[in-house]
Amino acid sequence: MHDETAPPTALTIAGSDSGGSAGMHADLRTFFACGVHGTTAVTAVTVQNTVGVTGLVEIPPETVAAQIDAVASDIGVGAAKTGVLASAATIDAVLDACDRHGIGRGGRTPFVVDPVAASRSGEPLLRTDALDALRHRAFPRATLVTPNLDEVRLLTGIDARTREDLLDAAKAVHAFGPEWVLIKSGHLPDDPECVDLLFNGTESIELPGPRYATEHTHGAGDVFASAITAALAKGASMPDAVRGGKRFVTRSVAEAYPLGSGVGPVSTFWRISPRSY
Numbered sequence: 001m002h003d004e005t006a007p008p009t010a011l012t013i014a015g016s017d018s019g020g021s022a023g024m025h026a027d028l029r030t031f032f033a034c035g036v037h038g039t040t041a042v043t044a045v046t047v048q049n050t051v052g053v054t055g056l057v058e059i060p061p062e063t064v065a066a067q068i069d070a071v072a073s074d075i076g077v078g079a080a081k082t083g084v085l086a087s088a089a090t091i092d093a094v095l096d097a098c099d100r101h102g103i104g105r106g107g108r109t110p111f112v113v114d115p116v117a118a119s120r121s122g123e124p125l126l127r128t129d130a131l132d133a134l135r136h137r138a139f140p141r142a143t144l145v146t147p148n149l150d151e152v153r154l155l156t157g158i159d160a161r162t163r164e165d166l167l168d169a170a171k172a173v174h175a176f177g178p179e180w181v182l183i184k185s186g187h188l189p190d191d192p193e194c195v196d197l198l199f200n201g202t203e204s205i206e207l208p209g210p211r212y213a214t215e216h217t218h219g220a221g222d223v224f225a226s227a228i229t230a231a232l233a234k235g236a237s238m239p240d241a242v243r244g245g246k247r248f249v250t251r252s253v254a255e256a257y258p259l260g261s262g263v264g265p266v267s268t269f270w271r272i273s274p275r276s277y
């Protein structure tokens with residue numbers, strides 16, 4: 001029975017980060033900061049800190065699916081997002097479970113696919129045999145796909161180097177069948193701003209933002225996709241959810257902090273408490 005006093009809920013289907021900066025740790029913090037109850041289906045445990053990833057253990061695909069079933073059949077899913085999906089077998093199990101619960105195109109629940117392929121320091125987080133499963137099975141079911149420029153190169157072969165190249169990148173990803181595509185511009189070389197592009201096949205919307213001179217951007221992509229997912233769970237339209245997510249991630253990068261001896265995380269503290277450290 002749905003209780004009207006329950007908060008909106010969002011599900012992250014992703015890997016853990018022992019360093020607490022990226023992956024489902026970043027997703028849960030963002031859901032919390034956005035006033036959404038976060039639920040999880042863990043796909044992989046990573047051994048990770050601010051310097052890099054030194055291990056990845058996959059959770060059996062049937063256990064990933066069972067987590068989705070447990071959450072969806074009891075708590076419900078207002079919107080869902082994916083992070084690390086690790087392998088083609090996990091992608092298949094996730095998509096079957098999503099189909100059972102109306103998550104994704106054809107169902108009623110928005111489904112954000114963040115096609116995470118590698119860590120910031122270059123360690124693979126997805127088997128190469130899973131690229132086709134992402135392109136041809138996951139993308140057509142997605143309400144939104146959110147690649148960075150390295151993922152665009154891997155998935156489409158397009159090497160976007162200027163802001164003008166982003167529309168071609170968006171069209172190539174859109175051809176795989178998602179409803180919306182968001183191309184993230186954080187890795188554009190030599191651009192003084194971070195202008196991302198949202199595209200649905202006909203409409204393209206630029207999302208302007210400053211580029212801050214910080215090296216601490218670990219988890220920026222996860223925070224962006226989960227802020228969007230939280231807004232979708234609250235019933236926002238896609239353009240509004242993405243504009244709100246862009247404001248959220250920009251502020252998170254502005255307040256990113258140093259941690260360990262490597263790349264520190266973007267901050268999700270700012271929404272909750274003023275800088276107090």
Ligand SMILES: Nc1ncnc2c1ncn2[C@@H]1O[C@H](COP(=O)(O)OP(=O)(O)OP(=O)(O)O)[C@@H](O)[C@H]1O
Binds near residue numbers: 211213
């Ligand atoms: N230095 C920066 N200053 C401001 N915004 C940034 C900066 N770097 C990235 N962003 C923004 O953060 C969001 C994430 O973009 P990015 O392209 O870095 O994704 P990502 O590579 O998936 O992130 P990550 O791998 O760091 O988690 C985008 O909105 C991008 O414009």
Ligand SMILES: Cc1ncc(CO)c(N)n1
Binds near residue numbers: 022024118119218
């Ligand atoms: C678990 C995990 N998910 C996603 C990323 C990419 O930000 C990462 N480094 N680790």
